[in-house]
Amino acid sequence: MSEEITIDANYRSPAPVRAGDEPGSLTRVFQQLVFTVDHKKLGLMYIGAGLLFFVIAGLLATLMRIQLAFPNNHFLPPDVFNQSFTMHGTTMVFLVGMPLAFGFANYLVPLMIGARDMAFPRLNAFGFWVFFFSGLFLYFSYVGAPGLYAAGSAPDVGWFAYSPLTIKAFSRGHSTDYWTLSLLLGGIGSVATALNILVTVFCMRCPGMTLGRLPIFVWCMVVLAFLVILALPCLSACQIMISLDRYLGAKFFDTQAGGDAVLWQHFFWIFGHPEVYILIMPAFAITSEVIPVFSRKPIFGYPIMVAAVVAIAFISLGVWAHHMFCVGMVSLANAFFVTSTLLVSVPTGIKIFNWLATMYGGKLRFELPLIFCIGFLFQFLIAGLTGVMLAVAPFTWQLSDSYFVVAHFHYVLIGGLLFTIFAGFYYWYPKAFGKMPDHKLGLWHFWLFTIGFHLTFLPQHFLGFLGMPRRIYTYQDDRGWDTMNLISTIGVAFQAAGILFFVYNLIYSYIWGKKSGDDPWDAWTLEWATTSPPPEYNFAKFPIVKSRRPLWDAKHPEDPDWKHE
């Protein structure tokens, strides 16, 4: 393939090398990172920064699990515990989940639609740097937010910062302001990147890449971008309101002056629930690419898969108050939000069945990406079932704010999202670096992480049934919670070991991995049509697409897809 790449007239050769500026030198690498507008570099930077914050937030979670391992433990003081769960949640949602999604979208969307870059490359760099500095800003609170009690104070109001915890009287110092301003900043970056993705997909497709032929990955990213465009500004509005309350004495959420604390909950969850679907969208995207390639079959029911994603996104805009069944809404509101939430399970079920139908009768190749996706299918099913349970208002009245809820959304975000993110890492690693990830190390990663994940979060369902509330920093020893808390903490060690294998694999394969060639998985989407790693201009000649599997057509001219579609 590579020898057919011809340099076209628009391609400019790199500038001549100046002294002290040779490739590989530290200044050169630094310059390349800071000045780049290349979607592939920015994508990898998004993913790298997301991994960095993932490790930090994972360490915070580890600290909390150590604290909860035994009753009456005094490993962490209560105020540090409050800061830890706030920072853990905020980081995982805004500095891990979304950047990883944007990273994969940035790297893959232009390649998959046969474009040379995003529609607005400089806006793309802007989005990344705004996100990155919003993350640094949030963590600067540990050293730079002189609170009332200590020199450093991180935000401690929970990741959804319920009012009136955030008003000046209850949150002295500046810790809440760090949270507020960081999310306001990050929101701007997210909207910029989402806008860029949307415009790229609609305005930059190569000839023949009609909307009906887009890879489902790209469709999922379009839906993700739409949700970001609609949801993130609501969060920005919330942050503006908190800032006005705290600095200019506005009364939005000041209950003594007629403000309404429940209004905050509505405003936050109008953003917050679509956000959940923003986070799970990469899981749908990656699974829909990996399962067909490793089952050697085209995706089952392409149009209905796309319709299901769109339907999930649409319904997700009208389910926010299922987070608020316990605040005492009128029965009609409860009924509406129960119904709309239950409705989500229909398109989600369609997706699960279609993935299974894609695998059914396929010639399965148990490579690492498929293994992680199979893990995803099982775990996401459990997450969905507990989700259906929590959608029923009386059930939530019993278990709201308990560890059952914690278990539910960690099954979604780890068992669902993170497993597919790992699948995506192993699937596209050869494309980004030209080396194969090591299979054996990957298996260690899979089994350690899967065992650790279930050890940690399966018992938390039962802890919830036994009445253990979330966000408590310790508990008495007569509650019957100690064994399962200990098991839960032991699971963390397995997860951490799995992550170590994962990170080691990334480095090991980069240095010692086998050369992968351009298309090691015998895949069908356009990113595999160029070299690994792709040149800066992606494609010397724009490909021309005639079906949903352009590379199948190219490899099998005797029986191309477009004859059947």
Next chain:
Amino acid sequence: MNYATTENPADWKLPSARKLGILTLILAESALFTIFVVAYLFYMGKSLNGPYPHEVLEFPLLGSLALFSSSGTIFMAERCLHAGNKPGFSLWWGITAALGIYFLYFTGAEWHHLIFEKNLTLATNTFGTTFYSLVGLHAFHVIVGVLLLLGILISALRGRLHSDHTEHVEAISYYWHFVDCIWIVVLTVVYILSVRVPQ
């Protein structure tokens, strides 16, 4: 790799990135405004203390007229640009910017009156909070719009506006029309609806 095809790539048409970009931005801005409008509607008639809307708000007739007519003048400017009439473009575009600036002056005078004579500030009551944040958010967008208008006006007067800038001009006019549409909502909710709600 051989992409033999019968489809002609020359027939491949895609929407303009700039236009779709500005429309997407408008969608995001609409979501932002929605929350502030809902906050205003939610707190309507719920202020614990005065002053109340019906006591202090006057219908902003001149400001609204200026803003609404600026949508017409920017349309005229665009027509001149498409017809290649550059002086006409600068004239209509300048009038648009002037109308925008007049609207800002009008809002400033209104706020001065409310703050210093009616003692209504952001911190007075929930009416003050939601009023200043909603109208202020809109005024902020007008300021951004006026800056964009002036930027284009300066380059037009210096003779640097060319035919390949029509999309830039169109994008700014989309934004300006959007700012206008938001004012219709604000006008209806704040100056027509809330002054009729009993406290």
